[in-house]
Amino acid sequence: NLVMHFPITKGVLFQKKVGAVQAVDNISFDIYRGETLGLVGESGCGKSTAGRAILQLYKPTSGQVIFEGRDLTKLPPEEMRRMRRHLQIIFQDPYASLNPRMTVENIIGEPLLVHGIVKDKKELREQVQELLQLVGLNPYFANRYPHEFSGGQRQRIGIARALALRPSFIVADEPVSALDVSIQAQIVNLMEDLQDKFKLTYLFIAHDLSVVRHISDRVAVMYLGKIVEIADRDSLYKDPLHPYTKALLSAVPIPDPKVEKKRERIILTGDVPSPINPPSGCRFHTRCPFVMDICREKEPPLTDQGGGHSVACWLYPLKEEPQQKQP
Numbered sequence: 080n081l082v083m084h085f086p087i088t089k090g091v092l093f094q095k096k097v098g099a100v101q102a103v104d105n106i107s108f109d110i111y112r113g114e115t116l117g118l119v120g121e122s123g124c125g126k127s128t129a130g131r132a133i134l135q136l137y138k139p140t141s142g143q144v145i146f147e148g149r150d151l152t153k154l155p156p157e158e159m160r161r162m163r164r165h166l167q168i169i170f171q172d173p174y175a176s177l178n179p180r181m182t183v184e185n186i187i188g189e190p191l192l193v194h195g196i197v198k199d200k201k202e203l204r205e206q207v208q209e210l211l212q213l214v215g216l217n218p219y220f221a222n223r224y225p226h227e228f229s230g231g232q233r234q235r236i237g238i239a240r241a242l243a244l245r246p247s248f249i250v251a252d253e254p255v256s257a258l259d260v261s262i263q264a265q266i267v268n269l270m271e272d273l274q275d276k277f278k279l280t281y282l283f284i285a286h287d288l289s290v291v292r293h294i295s296d297r298v299a300v301m302y303l304g305k306i307v308e309i310a311d312r313d314s315l316y317k318d319p320l321h322p323y324t325k326a327l328l329s330a331v332p333i334p335d336p337k338v339e340k341k342r343e344r345i346i347l348t349g350d351v352p353s354p355i356n357p358p359s360g361c362r363f364h365t366r367c368p369f370v371m372d373i374c375r376e377k378e379p380p381l382t383d384q385g386g387g388h389s390v391a392c393w394l395y396p397l398k399e400e401p402q403q404k405q406p
């Protein structure tokens with residue numbers, strides 16, 4: 080039940096809360112060890128905010144984030160600091176996320192120093208060189224500055240920095256969106272290799288459904304701060320249930336039309352409504368071609384339709400609780 084609302088205030092001396100941006104509104108899902116969960120949706124749907132709230136880079140308004148049995152939202156700061164080793168992030172923009180005045184060695188080595196992993200300069204250099212090799216960069220690049228690298232190389236540096244502390248869980252926030260298409264595949268392949276090698280778990284955030292299809296085991300779709308559908312990759316792409324997911328997929332070419340049935344085409348009209356005053360009931364009702372009366376009044380709960388394929392939409396039955404067997 081993770082909630083992340085950003086208050087909107089008015090007044091200078093006496094700030095009065097006048098509303099809230101409901102960026103993430105009561106979302107619940109699991110991420111299993113070793114898997115990649117893709118998180119997709121249009122920009123502004125709350126996916127990056129969700130990723131940051133999970134990592135406690137934003138303090139969630141309410142809800143829990145359970146990591147290996149412990150609620151991160153309740154950890155004292157010192158314990159959370161130690162926990163950070165296991166939870167890392169790769170940012171979207173390799174141009175903006177690397178300090179231009181720091182050498183690659185300092186950028187990648189900083190977390191190692193902060194967490195006291197290395198004891199001297201020599202050890203730092205060795206570890207940085209090893210990390211550079213891991214991400215496919217020449218270890219002798221350690222003395223160079225970010226501007227001396229291409230976009231793809233910079234993202235490799237960002238990945239090396241995220242890996243420095245040997246984390247187990249990484250939020251990748253649109254890690255390839257800023258890169259040329261020709262480079263995107265290389266970075267995605269690198270991330271997959273590293274996942275195998277270090278048994279990493281990824282939350283892979285993206286708006287590009289083709290990239291997500293390639294890398295994810297399961298996929299969650301977000302709309303206006305809500306999760307509207309979650310399923311394993313194949314069932315989401317072959318048999319999308321939510322009208323919003325269908326609309327998103329309408330825009331993506333089908334890899335093999337012989338194997339995959341032709342999708343119903345849904346063209347979305349109108350803009351995404353504001354997360355300050357989201358629509359009542361189902362938040363998608365202002366754009367949904369199948370809207371019914373109930374959609375405007377009641378929010379549809381995320382309901383498992385079988386095999387872990389869940390959807391939040393009144394077009395689908397709410398599964399009844401399994402009947403208790405009489406003894």
Ligand code: SF4
Nearest residue numbers: 361364367374392393
């Ligand atoms: Fe459309 Fe209603 Fe389903 Fe929302 S609940 S997606 S408005 S049919």
Ligand code: MG
Nearest residue numbers: 123126127253
């Ligand atoms: Mg984003």
